[in-house]
Amino acid sequence: MRLFTIILQRLFYACALLLAVVVFSFVLLSLVPGDIAETIAGESGGASAEVMAEIRRSYGLDQPFYVQLLTYVGKVMQGDLGQSFYFNLPVADLILERVGPTLLLVVTALVLAILVGTLFGVIAAQKPNGMFSHFITILALVGFSAPVFWTAFLLIVLFVAMLEIMPLSGLVDPLTEKGTWLWYLDVAHHLFLPVLSLSTIYLAQYSRLARASMMDILGSDFIRTARAKGLGRRKVVYKHALRNAVIPVVTIAGLQFSHLFSGAVVIETVFTWPGLGTLAFESILRGDTPTIMGILFFSAMVVIVFNLLTDLAYRIIDPRIRMSRTA
Amino acid sequence: MKTKRILTAAIAGAAMALVLAGPASAAEPKQGGTLTFIYRIIGGHFNPAIASGTPTGIPGTQLFAALLRFDAQWNPQPYLAESWKIADDGLSVRVNLRKNAVFHDGHPITSEDVAFSIATYQKNHPFKPMYAPVTKVDTPDPHTAILRLSKPHPAILLAMSSQLGVVIPKHVYGKTDNIRKHPQNSQNIVGSGAFKLKEFKPGEHIILERFDKYFLKGRPYVDRIVYKKMAESTSRIIALEKGKADFTAFAADAQELTRYKKSKHLSLTPNGYSAIGPLNWLAFNTARKPFDDKRVRQAFAYALDKKFLLKVLYQGFAQRATGPIHPGSVFYSADVNHYNYDLDKAKALLDAAGYKPDAYGVRIKTTLDFIPGGALWKRWAELTKAQLKKAGIAVTIKASSDFRAWLKTVTSHNFDMTLDSVFNWGDPVIGVHRTYQSSNIRKGVPWHNTQQFRNDAIDAIMEKAGKELDLGKRKALYAEMQKMIVDEAPIAYINASPYHTVYNNERVGNPPINSIWGTSAPWDETYIKQ
Numbered sequence: 001m002r003l004f005t006i007i008l009q010r011l012f013y014a015c016a017l018l019l020a021v022v023v024f025s026f027v028l029l030s031l032v033p034g035d036i037a038e039t040i041a042g043e044s045g046g047a048s049a050e051v052m053a054e055i056r057r058s059y060g061l062d063q064p065f066y067v068q069l070l071t072y073v074g075k076v077m078q079g080d081l082g083q084s085f086y087f088n089l090p091v092a093d094l095i096l097e098r099v100g101p102t103l104l105l106v107v108t109a110l111v112l113a114i115l116v117g118t119l120f121g122v123i124a125a126q127k128p129n130g131m132f133s134h135f136i137t138i139l140a141l142v143g144f145s146a147p148v149f150w151t152a153f154l155l156i157v158l159f160v161a162m163l164e165i166m167p168l169s170g171l172v173d174p175l176t177e178k179g180t181w182l183w184y185l186d187v188a189h190h191l192f193l194p195v196l197s198l199s200t201i202y203l204a205q206y207s208r209l210a211r212a213s214m215m216d217i218l219g220s221d222f223i224r225t226a227r228a229k230g231l232g233r234r235k236v237v238y239k240h241a242l243r244n245a246v247i248p249v250v251t252i253a254g255l256q257f258s259h260l261f262s263g264a265v266v267i268e269t270v271f272t273w274p275g276l277g278t279l280a281f282e283s284i285l286r287g288d289t290p291t292i293m294g295i296l297f298f299s300a301m302v303v304i305v306f307n308l309l310t311d312l313a314y315r316i317i318d319p320r321i322r323m324s325r326t327a
Numbered sequence: 328m329k330t331k332r333i334l335t336a337a338i339a340g341a342a343m344a345l346v347l348a349g350p351a352s353a354a355e356p357k358q359g360g361t362l363t364f365i366y367r368i369i370g371g372h373f374n375p376a377i378a379s380g381t382p383t384g385i386p387g388t389q390l391f392a393a394l395l396r397f398d399a400q401w402n403p404q405p406y407l408a409e410s411w412k413i414a415d416d417g418l419s420v421r422v423n424l425r426k427n428a429v430f431h432d433g434h435p436i437t438s439e440d441v442a443f444s445i446a447t448y449q450k451n452h453p454f455k456p457m458y459a460p461v462t463k464v465d466t467p468d469p470h471t472a473i474l475r476l477s478k479p480h481p482a483i484l485l486a487m488s489s490q491l492g493v494v495i496p497k498h499v500y501g502k503t504d505n506i507r508k509h510p511q512n513s514q515n516i517v518g519s520g521a522f523k524l525k526e527f528k529p530g531e532h533i534i535l536e537r538f539d540k541y542f543l544k545g546r547p548y549v550d551r552i553v554y555k556k557m558a559e560s561t562s563r564i565i566a567l568e569k570g571k572a573d574f575t576a577f578a579a580d581a582q583e584l585t586r587y588k589k590s591k592h593l594s595l596t597p598n599g600y601s602a603i604g605p606l607n608w609l610a611f612n613t614a615r616k617p618f619d620d621k622r623v624r625q626a627f628a629y630a631l632d633k634k635f636l637l638k639v640l641y642q643g644f645a646q647r648a649t650g651p652i653h654p655g656s657v658f659y660s661a662d663v664n665h666y667n668y669d670l671d672k673a674k675a676l677l678d679a680a681g682y683k684p685d686a687y688g689v690r691i692k693t694t695l696d697f698i699p700g701g702a703l704w705k706r707w708a709e710l711t712k713a714q715l716k717k718a719g720i721a722v723t724i725k726a727s728s729d730f731r732a733w734l735k736t737v738t739s740h741n742f743d744m745t746l747d748s749v750f751n752w753g754d755p756v757i758g759v760h761r762t763y764q765s766s767n768i769r770k771g772v773p774w775h776n777t778q779q780f781r782n783d784a785i786d787a788i789m790e791k792a793g794k795e796l797d798l799g800k801r802k803a804l805y806a807e808m809q810k811m812i813v814d815e816a817p818i819a820y821i822n823a824s825p826y827h828t829v830y831n832n833e834r835v836g837n838p839p840i841n842s843i844w845g846t847s848a849p850w851d852e853t854y855i856k857q
Contacts, residue, residue, distance in 0.1 A: 034731025038773065040453070042734060043370075044379035045750040046761065046774035047453030054451070058507050086371040087529045088508055094529065153561055161565045168571055169562055174532045174553050175361070272556055274531045282530070287731055 003315065010311065014304045021300040022076055022293070026069050029289055035061055036085040039287045059085055072293070081297065082290035086283070091294035094279065099298075101171050102275035104187075106264050109195045113202030114253055120203075121210025122242060128215055136207050143204035152197040152270045159193060166193050169272040194271045198264060202256070206249060214245040356836060360855030361551040365563055365572040369530060369556040372512035375490035376444060377451040379752075381577060384490035384847045386533055386554055390518035391493035392542070394422060394441070395484060397843045399598065401657040403484050406849075407436065407494055407519065407542070411487075417479025417796045422487075424470040428542035430496045431516070431523045436542075438466035440519075443497035445474070451506060456756050457486035479794045481801060482754035489602065489844040491753070494519050521547040521851040531556060541851070548837075548854035567593055567829060573855075574830035574838060576846040580703070581642040587829050594832040597646075597825065599845020601655025604751025604758065605824035606648050609711065612742055613817050614779035617682060617691055624816040626676035627744075628666040630718035631711065635668075637822055640707055645825035650809040651759050653751045654823055655843075660806035663813040673718045682719075690719035696736055696745040699727045707746055737777050739770055748824060749774050753843070755805060756793045763812060764789065780817035833857070 037055040041047035047055075056062045060071065075082055081091040124133040143151075159166035167173070167190050176186045217223060218241055226236050265277035272278075276295060283291040370382030373390055394408040403411075408422045428436040442464035449458045460480040465473040474483065486492055499517045503509050511517065516524040521543070522535035533554040537547055555572070557563050560583045566572040568590050578584060578595070587593045611618040611627070618624055637645055652659045677683075682690040697708040705726075712722040725742075727733035736742050752758030761767050765786055767776040785808060792804035813820070828845060830838045836854040839846050 032731075033735040038731050038734050038738075040378060041773050042730060043382060044453040045752065046379075046758070047772065048455035049769050049772045049775075050455060051451065051453050052772060055507070058505050083508070084371075088372055088510065088513060089529065097529075156561070156565065161569060164569065168566055168569075169557060170531065170555065174526070174528070174534055174555065175551075270559055270562070272531070272558060272562070274528065278530065285729060 025296045036287050081294040084291045086286050086288040091290050098276040098279050109198035113199040117203045117206025118210040120207040122214050124211045125214030140204035140208045143200040149266050155193050171274050194267050198267045213248050217241045217245045356548045356854040359550050362549045363553045363572045365555050365557040365575045374512040375493045376447045376495050379453050388490050388847050389522040390520045392520040393492040394487040397488050399841050418476050420474040422472045425542050431518050437469040438472035440494050440497045441472040444494045479796050482756035485753040489847050521849050547851035573835050576828045578827045579825050584644050592833045595827045595829045596840050599840040600826045602753040602843035604653030607748050607822050609819040610745050610747050610778050620680045622676045622680040626673040628816050628819040629669045629673035632668040641825050645822040648820040648823050650813045658805040660809045663810050684719045689721045692721045693743045694723045694725050696725045696742045734773050738773050760789050778817045785811050
């Protein structure tokens with residue numbers, strides 16, 4: 001019963017927070033100079049005053065600010081994120097279409113980085129001064145400090161221009177028939193380079209983290225005990241030590257989920273990957289306010305929902321939190 | 328002239344080949360194949376009646392047919408209109424439509440659609456002067472449209488071509504009161520052109536397919552066009568070098584062009600941009616001191632080493648611009664003051680205007696805005712600053728946060744000088760007058776008379792030239808106008824934007840470069856060689 005009230009309370013807070021996000025982002029965006037009429041005029045190479053006034057009128061931009069704000073908030077409350085000025089499509093549709101590719105890109109890169117990074121770290125930790133360990137250190141340093149677009153272009157030069165085995169850009173070849181197994185294969189083919197570029201940053205982090213954590217664990221008492229009782233090296237490392245060593249990795253991975261979308265903007269741009277990052281970036285440049293608002297609203301909602309779930313999960317799992325916060 | 332010669336040679340070559348090898352020769356256009364076009368942006372919609380610009384115009388002119396098309400020598404040619412005639416008094420234009428033309432949904436294209444399209448342009452298109460004199464369109468029969476004009480308007484022929492004059496279906500767009508929000512501007516398009524829309528993925532690609540009932544028999548030659556967005560120049564270079572794309576347009580970056588030049592299978596040409604007529608220049612806010620003085624403006628023009636700028640910024644790819652009209656235009660006149668680099672003259676003019684050097688050698692302190700978001704403009708601003716310094720002009724460069732912020736600064740007339748890029752749009756009435764007419768000094772409107780330049784004599788001569796039906800007389804009037812404007816120097820003209828079309832010469836036959844509209848004209852003659 002208590003949990004139920006807490007959920008209700010949290011939901012109420014979440015809604016209030018979302019409303020605040022909507023209002024604040026609307027106010028902030030209205031302070032940015034220029035609007036869609038100027039973007040259209042800019043793309044058209046000029047426009048007459050009458051046409052610009054007509055464009056503003058047709059998008060409701062001639063209304064007083066508070067009317068625009070109230071209209072927008074009212075629409076959002078009914079679940080309508082409005083129409084994109086630029087694409088003339090419902091913002092919700094645009095976002096939904098883009099979420100998939102972004103998630104595919106970021107999650108694949110993250111999973112790859114976690115798996116390979118941890119593996120590298122674990123191997124390196126066993127001989128902290130060995131060749132492989134140094135290689136990992138250098139790889140991590142380069143991977144983390146190299147600008148991601150630079151890494152991406154180097155990979156493009158290698159795999160696309162020199163070896164000619166990878167596609168250059170996009171999610172899929174436009175002429176591939178959708179839904180066939182060839183289509184999925186083509187997506188995977190197109191996914192390779194963006195994922196590789198993006199995962200280099202994460203890979204660096206995870207391999208360093210896993211290496212440090214593993215070294216720490218390998219030096220602890222229970223590992224010595226395990227070894228003393230005659231367990232094989234493999235069993236000690238991969239069963240006893242690894243389990244404990246991945247805890248910080250999992251924590252960091254969890255935290256990283258919150259800035260999933262932002263990390264991919266550059267990669268999405270370089271590879272013309274049709275994700276949410278490029279949509280956000282280009283919408284800002286175009287002054288496509290409804291789309292920017294929609295993306296802000298969407299990402300705020302994702303963060304709030306995830307926080308809510310985490311919070312509730314903690315309460316269910318850990319009785320101490322449940323007791324201390326509700327008392 | 329050159330194009331004509333090449334064309335003649337090509338025809339002769341084709342005839343020879345025909346004799347020698349029969350109809351299957353290489354010069355004979357072939358049916359079939361997919362043409363892959365890459366471009367840095369992809370538009371939000373493809374209805375040229377409500378927006379201009381290349382992202383709408385390039386696909387828009389494939390989807391929709393205009394009444395006329397123009398060859399490379401500025402001669403109007405039949406397109407949807409079989410024939411046309413401007414009345415002797417210049418107050419009406421009779422247009423006879425092709426009888427076999429149908430929209431992509433099978434509806435016949437009639438004079439009603441022409442009347443509706445022109446009304447749509449009048450209400451929604453960014454360029455008002457195109458159809459401003461049209462008072463009404465009579466439709467005596469389904470294949471005849473008579474445009475009634477309030478005054479002679481020779482620009483009307485150009486306005487009826489390319490993306491400025493497409494015919495859109497009344498039965499599709501006629502029912503809405505806000506065509507700007509019509510869903511069929513971007514999806515399920517019912518066009519009148521050589522290609523129909525198969526698929527549009529916003530921000531990704533467009534797939535166009537051959538329209539079998541296109542009114543020109545046997546055309547278009549290619550089965551399919553894939554238009555892909557490729558924002559990064561590195562990606563475009565690799566795509567073209569490796570044959571993953573067939574062509575691109577509006578490439579202007581000197582480094583990018585130098586790279587293309589190295590590939591044997593790639594050809595690059597500046598042909599096909601004379602109608603759009605892009606000019607890059609340094610504009611002065613003539614309502615502000617010290618630019619209210621003509622001598623100061625002239626001094627600035629003399630102080631700029633245009634040759635050096637062209638060499639450094641464009642590495643020989645760009646052509647010098649000398650006045651308000653693009654060098655490729657039929658109305659261009661080189662008989663103007665070229666303001667060849669002359670520091671002494673610049674200093675003398677500043678002395679005469681009363682701007683003597685102070686203790687530090689500084690005569691004038693001023694600011695310079697530039698279009699943000701490209702290395703070219705920033706470098707150009709820096710070079711301008713360095714060059715003007717030699718004449719005792721201290722320039723502070725102002726960087727805008729983004730394009731719209733710059734636009735706002737300029738359109739609110741809140742600048743001293745700005746670097747700018749402005750298009751001629753074919754006829755001076757459409758794209759040149761707007762920059763100098765005193766009636767066009769209005770805040771909030773980009774690429775109008777943001778220089779706040781006023782000159783009654785120039786206003787009068789533009790008005791006269793805009794109405795003159797005789798081409799020879801019209802040219803003479805514009806030659807005089809160019810002389811007058813250049814002398815007044817509200818703008819220091821630097822260069823024509825070095826736009827190039829780059830194509831794979833092993834694959835692409837007849838690329839859309841042999842007309843004044845280039846890629847913004849139908850690609851119905853283009854074919855795939857292999």
